[in-house]
Amino acid sequence: MQGARTTLTINGTEWSIPFNALFEDCKLCFEDLAITRVCDSEHRYCLGCYDKLESGECPECKAPLINRKAALSSQRNYLNALEKTTFSCLTKNCQWEGSFKQLEIHKKLCQETKENCSFGCGEEFPRFQMDHHQKECRKRPCKEGNLEADCETISEVKQLTDKCLDALKKPSSERALDKHFYDRLITLFPLVTKAALKQHEPTTQPAGAAFQRECEYQCGFIAGTLQELSSHDCPNIPLQCRHCNKCFPAKEINAHKQKCDERMVSCKACGVDTKQGLLTLHYQTCIMLPVECTQCLRSVPQKELAKHQHLECLSRSVNCERCFKSVVFSKLEEHKQNCWLTKPITLREGKPDSILLTPQPDTIGPFYQNGNNSSTIYMVTTHEQLKPLFKLNRQSVFSEEMDMICIYHGKPATIKESYYTSDTLNWIIHLSQTTPEKVICSRADVLDADLNIICSFHPYHYPKLSDIMVNSDDANRSKAALDSDKISRVQHCSHPNPLRIIRFMPSPGPNS
Template sequence: MPGLDFKFLERPKRRFHCPLCNRIMRDPVQVSTCGHRFCDTCLQEFLSEGVFKCPEDQLPLDYAKIFPDADLEQQILSLPIRCIHSEEGCRWTGQTKQLKAHLSVCSYNVVPCPNRCPEKLARRDLPEHLQHDCPKRRLRCDFCEKEFTGEAYEDHQGLCPQESVYCENKCGVRMLRMLLPQHMLSDCPKRKLPCRHCTKEFLCDTIQHHHLQCPRLPVQCPNKCGTPGIAREELPIHLKEKCSNNEVLCPFKEAGCKHRCPKLSVGKHLEEAVQSHLFLLCGVVNRQRLELRELRHCVEESSRNFDGSLLWKLSNYSRKLQEAQSKINGCVELFSRPFYSHRYGYRLQVTTFLNGNGSGEGTHLSIYIRVLPGEYDGLLEWPFPYRVTFSLLDQSDPSVTKPKHVTETFSPDPNWKNFQRPRPIAMNTVRGGCLDESMLGFGYPKFISHQEMMKGNYIRDNAIFIKASIDVVQNIIK
């Protein structure tokens, strides 16, 4: 019985098992030359691979010497088994050859619905299915008395034209479903009607009240300017901007002109008062210039860094490196925002060449620091005396591996011109958008090679972080 998994009362002997599939043999065949037995299907699949040898002893096989083993098949069919649905509750036992006959009447066996619906279910559940669930069962509608299949009846329910229903607008009227569309279209007091002015929908018994306050209802201008059909909601704008009989302020009222006249006379006033309007605008421009200067000063004051350190993030690293390599924008030097060594201290700035500068050009990242003119230079010690530390930060996860920052520290040479008191930057020191070489600053042209940067985790999310810190020695006054 191909396709069935048997549940034997006792474990079958080893000689009943197929050596190829390790299951009870189905349609057993015997190789007469060596006596080994196999499932007919298993042996055919084995031989289809082109190996014409016995799977057990590897001796050559001859198709003419493979025969069905009827005796062994009868022994297998005589083995005692349980029903394949024993775990579901069936208590039948018998010989293997009796299983097929039992399954034809077993209440736990899965069978197709006799009405040819897609369902397959246990034989014992079939009566309930045929009576209540089968989509192919026959049912009669209580209202129109037509007969339908179960599937069609479910679609018919709620749509039968002979069923008595209430109006969907909840006006309280009950009628046959086939009369409901006409009622809702022309008779129902709760039906929705569009306002002919604003096109919004309202209930039939409330639309008259809406007309008393409809924003699109045409009204007349109270100034009697003669403009026809002004929508109620547009009347304030009409009176303020369009009504020719309405008085308006001069368009230069924000600049200080107090003149008021009818809208039609505004053009004449503008022609006559050109010079006075120009004086007013000049005053506005001067006041705005002072305000902008004050705002700019406030912004600079709020953005200053006075703790002696700078953390500089360079985003879009790959694009900026490519621009530096091709010198697309002329200047390949990038400038950080200025920062202070300490409060009322030295004003500093870090610069970098992503593609290197001088001896590091094309192979390294170069970093420099410049001393900028500051507000407190007249009170400070010169030349610049404090030690400077540069770091390229390793962006590795600290919980996984210890970051390996690249760090270099130097103490300023008092004889180096870059650490003398700086002079204000003149326009002739700027060439092509970059500072003159004398303004380069002091640092490392070979701070880190491009190869080392690629090996480490210094570039992450297409960004690098450069840190600069100033070791300021605080004087303690006793």
């Protein structure tokens, strides 16, 4: 079931959010959030209303106002909560959801928001329909001959012209104009005069002089006849942009239309229509915008970038499941073929009782076993790899990013490493079966390449015991620990072979 929701007013616009008792609208203006404390009684209003409280006292309790620095500081917890809130647009048919920082961007881009037609027809439409409407708007700019006006005025001029011409054909006694016709003429005549004459005073020619008239838009053209003047295609004549309604010289109008901020364009990535001036803002939230993967330099849609970088990119870094070394994904198989922890290892090499260890199949981590016996498992590492223990800096010896999985006593098990500090620092290895059926009494030792015990783990919090109770409900008895004294023994082991082995094996029985 969807949780309760409420509305918030931010900068005069309402948004929907999951119900949060922390937020409420300002009780003075109802135009913004009441997140600014104004007095010591914790009464809150919006910052705009706080700045307008000329009386210097709280409207509710009449206590003196706190200073503005303290008022701004009081907003911190509320602003942090707003950053974590998901907002929904309340405009009909808009399904947008986003963060607090994206509100103003969406407010400017929301295609479902209604706006008044800029041509002055008095109608309003959603932004995504406005461009289509203005192509047919009765008040859109229009030009016929030398008459520039809106389409409705020009249409009316044509109708009245025809009616006047029809009236002139009648006898004078029959030319009486009806009131409606008269009202239309007196309304239209000033508009036609203004559009046709553009409020310029006519110039006169001296008697007998040859006709000469300069273009009124100062393009340098001089007409020798009225016909030349009327047919002159002036590059400076003002033409109105149908997108922003501003006028530009005819020679510049086409270039302006291409870059006009009010021109509706479609995002090439997602197909959403938006004003050209807001396209940059749209790109900040467009989930289909192609972005470049920094790893493989391939372009992918923004909404798929995280998935691509995590799962699909051939240049992404991944860890080898045996040695945990970071390698490029495209070279992972090549690395596995050469990884030393994917090959058999011989302990007590060159001696009659040598032991051949083979990697445990289908495991994650450097796990080995002798033949098919998984009752004793070996974690193979090196003296160099154990150096984080010697530095006592709590760094992971194996992998911080991958869970280690092995087979112990015939069942899948996990191994996790960690550090604990009581009287001394302890390095912890916690072995547990995924589906435990019984407690397995075990012991864990650190060995050199000849199977000599360097030191033994003890149950955490039980330094005098040696048996690790795998799968035990007692968390301390089930965790194998090395304290700093035993870590020091590992550090000073001088065996020439750098191999170090952590061995888990069954113990004859619990000791105490």
